[in-house]
Amino acid sequence: MEKYNTPGVSIAIFNNNQITWTDTIGYSDANQQTPLTTNTKFQAASISKPLTALGVLKLTQTHNLDLDTDINQYLTSWQVQNPFDEPVTIRRLLNHTAGVNISGFQGYPKSDTIPDTVSVLNGLGNTPAIEVMITPGSQFAYSGGGYTILQQLIEDTTGTSFQDYFQKAIFQPLQMTDSTFNQHPENTSLAHDQQGQPHPNGWLIYPELAAAGLWTTPTDIAKFAIAIQNAHQGKPGAIIPQYLANAMLTPQNNWGLGVGIREEGTDQYFFHGGANPGGYKNIMVNAFNANAGIVVMTNAEQGNKLHDELIRAFSAHFNINVLQPRHIQPIPLTDEQLARYTGTYQYREAGDYYLTMTQTEDNQLVLHDPNDGMTNTFLPVDDTTFVEIEEGFEITFDRDAETNAVLSVDYNGAYTFHRVDDLPN
Incomplete structure (x- = not known):
């Protein structure tokens, strides 16, 4: 943590569908030296996307939506402008093959006027208008813009706010008691820069909730990851039916619906990282066939280097072929x-x-x-x-x-x- 100027880290490990260990080290504010707790919220950044994917899949079940129908049939407040013959569908938006622009978002200072979802879609915020730039279905192109379309889908379909939908449909059923899309939550860690100094605004605001706006803890993300694994295994009372969980974990170009999918040796795992400008770096890995996983959340720009070290330690401990430590023998050069x-x-x-x-x-x-x-x-x-x-x-x-x-x-x-x-x- 000292090497990477990372004041705070929060960790959850799960094994055999149970959270087995949680811990925090360091501070939520490097200057005030406020101790972290396991309930301290971090910006999840792009780990928002797997949660959004679960919420969207749940929506397709409860509102009888088709993953492969043109999404314009479901949108009422805004329409996708698509110059191509292939449709933009929920499935393609979830696995980043809809051809939509805007890979990521930069956030807003708290003092700025924060645009609503339609304004972001129309390019009235700090990013261009969200458009279809590549033939849908033709290739993988990571798109936070695509997830903003899914954000509007949830709001249009349910007639409620994105936060209210997730509170009732996902957070409460999974007992994710420290998770919210509210951009001014309580009990939070500040963001920190590459030198480990707090962000002058504390953190940035992300109205692009589906792509980057979740506040949560490793414990809550572990509950989410276990829930997906339970649904994939067809366990009673799962958050979504097995057929939807199987669709979520079926890879296309190494990507499922909202999560990356990898196979290394005999191990399969789904994962997602998160990195928001301002100073949050996070990782979630679930080696689901080995029944083990880890979530690491950090509050600094160099936290990704720290969480990679922890992933390697986790992989070595559980003998999982995910980011295993590599042993090298350097040679001397003059x-x-x-x-x-x-x-x-x-x-x-x-x-x-x-x-x-x-x-x-x-x-x-x-x-x-x-x-x-x-x-x-x-x-x-x-x-x-x-x-x-x-x-x-x-x-x-x-x-x-x-x-x-x-x-x-x-x-x-x-x-x-x-x-x-x-x-x-």
């Missing part, structure tokens, strides 16, 4: 050998996207991304391959066979950055 890799690298596909690489005195390379201020530290495992010491991904350098000059660096098998002389003026 300062001269390291120096050949330092300098500036350009991602040509993005034009003016540059990274810089520096070396340290203890056999490490440090990659700095000036675009988002992030840094990553790497150790060499062979003459051209380096492993990131916190997240375990690799960079591999390509050198000219004759001159030995460094030409480019491959970033985790996903992006290639080419060596350039220097950053442009």
Whole structure:
């Protein structure tokens, strides 16, 4: 926590469909040093989406909605503008294949005028209008905008507020007593920046409730995750029927309805992370065939690095193939050998996207991304391959066979950055 400037963390672990351990460490306010409790609420950020998905699936059951019907047949206050022949459906919105824009939202200071749902949809807030940009059903495109459409679906269908619907349909039945979509809740943790200092406004407001506006605790998210597992197993009294839970956990492009789905070895798990600007980073993982899961919520910008450490510890403890610790054997390189890799690298596909690489005195390379201020530290495992010491991904350098000059660096098998002389003026 000290390393990642994270003042507070709250954790819940569940096993065999029961919450078996909860704990909090640290403070809800770094300056006041107010101790966290297991009832202290955090902004869930994008972990709002799995809860929204459950609420929408429950709505389809109680109001006889079809997952694969054009959603405009159900919307009354606003209509999707879709220039394509393929329809925007509830299923496609839930699994991010509806082709809708706006991946995430930036939030509003508490002093701002906060737009309602229709205003957000019409682009009258701090994001563009929510539109269909890609043929629905053709590809995965993560979209908080799509979940805002689902927010309007719930309000139009029920004639009640989003918060009131969830209180009655989800929070009360699952005894999620510390969960709310109210943007001014009590007993909350403040957000903190990369240095671990409280956000000047305490936190930001998110009227995009379905995508990012949930306030909750790890204990309540664990209750949600167990409820989905119970429904998937067809247990009596489940929150939704088994057929809907099965649909939720059926992957398409590694994504179910509201949750990511992965298989590693013999293990299957559903998950979702959450990261709201202002300073909240969270993760939920349910290895449902191993009957074990964990929820970690943090109150700082670097909390994702902390929660990844905790996920690895959890995975090692339960012997689950989810973010297992990776053991590496670094090799020593001389300062001269390291120096050949330092300098500036350009991602040509993005034009003016540059990274810089520096070396340290203890056999490490440090990659700095000036675009988002992030840094990553790497150790060499062979003459051209380096492993990131916190997240375990690799960079591999390509050198000219004759001159030995460094030409480019491959970033985790996903992006290639080419060596350039220097950053442009």
